[in-house]
Amino acid sequence: MSVLAIENLSAALSGRRVVDGVSLTLAKGSFTGLIGPNGAGKSTFLRACxxxxxxxxxxxxxxxxLAALRASERARHLAYLxxxxxxxxxxxxxxxxxxxxxxxxxxxAAASDRDRAATEAALARMDLSAFRHRAVTSLSGGERARVLIxxxxxxxxxxxxxxxPLAGLDPQHQIALMRLFRELAEExxxxIASMHDLTLAGRWCDRLLLLREGRAVAEGPPEAVLTAGTLEEVYKVEAFIGAAAGGLIVQPVDLSRKEKNEHG
Structure with missing residues (x-):
């Protein structure tokens, strides 16, 4: 069984530590949501990986x-959106x-039959077959996102x-993409996908990693990470947490009491 082991990963930008000692072990078949406020270090964490x-x-x-491999070799193991x-x-x-x-x-080298088959399968899976001859610069932001996926x-x-990956997509395509990621994990x-929509993260991911100021605050099943106390501590909000259609609903509804007092 494939295992991705991220061990004590740290990274700095412009002399400031942005990712600080994050460790995570993931097995084949897992879909992990990377969540946290703006500036938590999510993008840098992915780029450091x-x-x-x-x-x-x-x-x-x-x-x-993976760090010991050339970039071209590493790209056979890790894909990046x-x-x-x-x-x-x-x-x-x-x-x-x-x-x-x-x-x-x-x-x-010329494209092989395997290359052509993989390209065709990806176009079909993202519902892009009818777009194949269009210039990517002529597409909307959401359509370009599907091309890069x-x-x-x-x-x-x-x-x-x-x-x-959900940025710029309408609700239909957001849900379709989360379904796709879930299917890829099941295959x-x-x-690992960073995101801000906590409901989609809670409904479709089997694990969540919550970062704050570059450090891992919580990691585990969505229901263990997306608690009222954790959201108030990390996001500074009060949130409604419930369930519908077999999954979590997480909806921030107001600033936390402390934040409201600080903002008058």
Whole structure:
């Protein structure tokens, strides 16, 4: 069984520690939501896992030290959906999705049957087949997000890291994406996605990691992490927590009493 072990991971930006000694062990088939207030270190945590920012600690997949690999080799193990979705080149949707196959063959090599099949499957899974010949620069923000998700799917890695993948999507596509991540986990991948929507995190993730000021405050099943006391302490809000249709409902309703007093 694949295991992703993140051990005492720390990272600093401009001399300030942004991620501070975070450890997390995830097994194949898990979907983990990375939550926390703005500035908690979620994006830097994901980028540190990927080797995109200088970091200490270790990230191992089945005992393999991912930091010791070249970037092209690491990309066969980890796929990344960044928060930034701007595209400068008027490439077709199909060509952008096919970029996910680059880690799997030699530079300038022609696409293989496996590459074409993976690209087709990713286009179909993200409902983009009809868009394949359109320039990605002509798409809406939500459509571009789906293209980049398809590119990550085409990469066919055991681990998928996504930074705020729900941003810019309407409710239908937000729920569809959470369903997709859940399906990918059930198919055997390890998925970690940062997000702000606590209800979607609580309903679809099997585990949550809550960060505050770069440190892990809580980690575990959603019902153990999304408590009224924790939300008041970390987010400074009062929240309604209930259940409907077999899942959690978490809705912030006001500032915490302390915050209201401080704001008059």
């Amino acid at each position: 990927l080797g995109l920012v200088p970091a200490s600690g270790a990230v191992r997949l089945d005992g393999l030290d 960044p928060q930034e979705r701007e595209t400068a080149w008027a490439m077709s949707v199909e060509a952008v999705v096919a970029l996910g196959r680059l880690p799997h063959h030699a530079r300038f 398809a590119r990550a799917l085409a990469q066919e890695t055991p681990v998928l890291l996504a930074d705020e 055997g991948r390890i998925v």
